Amino acid sequence: MDLNITVIGTGYLGATHATCMAELGFNVLGVDVDQDKIDSLSRGVLPFHEPHLPELLRKHLASGRLRFTTDYTEAAEFGDVHFIGVGTPQKPGEHAADLTYVDDAVLQLARHLRKDALIVGKSTVPVGTARRLRAVVDSVLAERGMDGLKVALAWNPEFLREGRAVEDTLTPDRLVVGTGTNRPEDTEREWAHGLLRRVYAKPLSAGTPLIETDYETAELVKVAANAFLATKISFINAFSEVTEIVGGDIRTLADALGHDTRIGRKFLNAGVGFGGGCLPKDIRALQARANEVGASAAMRFLTEVDEINLRRRDRVVHLAEEHLGILDGARIAVLGVSFKPESDDVRDSPALDIAARLYSSGAEVSVYDPQGNRNAAARFPRLNYVDSAHAAAAEADLVLLLTEWDEFKRMGPQDLEPYVRERRIIDGRNVLDGEKWTDRGWTFQALGHRPGV
Numbered sequence: 001m002d003l004n005i006t007v008i009g010t011g012y013l014g015a016t017h018a019t020c021m022a023e024l025g026f027n028v029l030g031v032d033v034d035q036d037k038i039d040s041l042s043r044g045v046l047p048f049h050e051p052h053l054p055e056l057l058r059k060h061l062a063s064g065r066l067r068f069t070t071d072y073t074e075a076a077e078f079g080d081v082h083f084i085g086v087g088t089p090q091k092p093g094e095h096a097a098d099l100t101y102v103d104d105a106v107l108q109l110a111r112h113l114r115k116d117a118l119i120v121g122k123s124t125v126p127v128g129t130a131r132r133l134r135a136v137v138d139s140v141l142a143e144r145g146m147d148g149l150k151v152a153l154a155w156n157p158e159f160l161r162e163g164r165a166v167e168d169t170l171t172p173d174r175l176v177v178g179t180g181t182n183r184p185e186d187t188e189r190e191w192a193h194g195l196l197r198r199v200y201a202k203p204l205s206a207g208t209p210l211i212e213t214d215y216e217t218a219e220l221v222k223v224a225a226n227a228f229l230a231t232k233i234s235f236i237n238a239f240s241e242v243t244e245i246v247g248g249d250i251r252t253l254a255d256a257l258g259h260d261t262r263i264g265r266k267f268l269n270a271g272v273g274f275g276g277g278c279l280p281k282d283i284r285a286l287q288a289r290a291n292e293v294g295a296s297a298a299m300r301f302l303t304e305v306d307e308i309n310l311r312r313r314d315r316v317v318h319l320a321e322e323h324l325g326i327l328d329g330a331r332i333a334v335l336g337v338s339f340k341p342e343s344d345d346v347r348d349s350p351a352l353d354i355a356a357r358l359y360s361s362g363a364e365v366s367v368y369d370p371q372g373n374r375n376a377a378a379r380f381p382r383l384n385y386v387d388s389a390h391a392a393a394a395e396a397d398l399v400l401l402l403t404e405w406d407e408f409k410r411m412g413p414q415d416l417e418p419y420v421r422e423r424r425i426i427d428g429r430n431v432l433d434g435e436k437w438t439d440r441g442w443t444f445q446a447l448g449h450r451p452g453v
């Protein structure tokens with residue numbers, strides 16, 4: 001039997017997963033309540049920037065392996081395996097995750113199922129969610145008199161990075177699948193694991209490790225991974241605070257640490273810190289959940305991780321003030337506004353936060369990002385969005401490099417000199433060679449370095 005796959009939720013995660021499942025050879029139906037999103041995806045237009053994804057999307061719309069719908073009846077009839085990839089944003093004004101979309105998706109599906117099905121959660125959820133949803137599915141099926149159906153729920157967290165979403169989905173570092181019980185004699189568990197081994201046959205045959213476990217471990221692996229990454233970034237940024245006072249070179253420190261294979265060099269890039277739709281909200285939601293279950297002390301260190309991260313943004317604002325004397329009326333060029341390169345995502349972007357705060361303090365802020373301007377303008381329209389680094393630098397008293405796009409990393413002082421009013425730059429991502437700039441009379445400041453060093 002060929003497997004038919006639905007992917008419920010067609011945001012970043014869902015649209016990527018649906019497209020990649022088609023690339024793995026399955027017939028796929030993407031499902032969303034947002035008709036505009038469905039129309040756009042059906043035309044081959046992605047509402048976000050992600051390398052390689054548009055080509056694959058169009059390839060599989062054309063091959064007929066990928067379709068989109070808003071209709072849960074159609075989804076329930078079609079799918080053997082239903083992936084849930086809806087968002088779990090931070091609740092406004094709280095740290096906890098908002099589970100409305102996950103709850104709705106599972107409920108809708110359970111209300112429409114008429115044949116055996118495996119439901120597979122991919123969204124990032126607080127520990128305990130899968131077990132709770134499992135009970136919801138059982139009770140809805142019982143209410144409908146459909147409890148004779150074989151319906152199982154597994155949790156298979158997603159670890160994809162924006163900017164490398166296709167590669168991370170097709171060749172992940174690991175696959176984690178959690179099911180309700182861990183008893184080997186449990187046939188439902190075996191059935192669920194067996195189906196997912198078929199879905200992921202290609203990566204598994206290429207050697208991707210598969211961890212088959214219980215719900216709680218699967219849910220926790222995801223948030224633990226993001227908490228670890230966030231901690232690693234804040235760790236090096238905490239040392240930035242020290243080297244900014246005592247001197248030293250934060251990049252060399254990170255390199256030297258990274259040579260220890262137990263530590264590794266990745267995620268030790270000091271700078272304006274982490275942002276995006278995942279790391280900041282996940283460490284907050286993890287603390288909120290830990291508080292709920294009586295383990296608040298265990299996750300308290302994440303408060304510090306969050307605070308170190310946010311202090312980096314304050315630091316850039318203070319440095320700008322120090323360099324300019326007064327922000328009111330100063331012209332500042334901001335290079336990069338997305339939360340990281342190869343992404344147009346500005347959710348919780350350190351760069352946009354800093355730009356907005358400088359504007360609020362009276363500076364005239366010109367922003368250029370190769371992909372992020374549109375989303376940034378939707379969130380904070382009052383900045384002056386321009387379409388090149390040169391345009392941003394025009395008459396600038398200070399240049400801030402806040403997202404390390406390749407075109408900024410390659411940039412030299414000569415590229416900006418014809419445009420700026422004052423030769424001053426703050427490298428918020430530690431990617432420029434300071435000597436090249438100071439040799440040409442620039443005031444150069446990189447985060448993690450003592451001013452003037």
Ligand code: UGA
Pocket residue numbers: 124158159160161162163226229233266267268269270271272273274275276277278279339340341
């Ligand atoms: C993160 C995780 O890396 C993924 O594994 C996970 O699946 C995803 O969240 C998610 O939960 O969906 P992502 O948010 O795409 O992925 O971005 P990262 O590459 O992790 O970068 C996060 C932030 O950390 C960015 O703002 C980046 O600029 C910053 N960062 C990263 C640093 O400041 N320093 C570093 O050394 C590395």
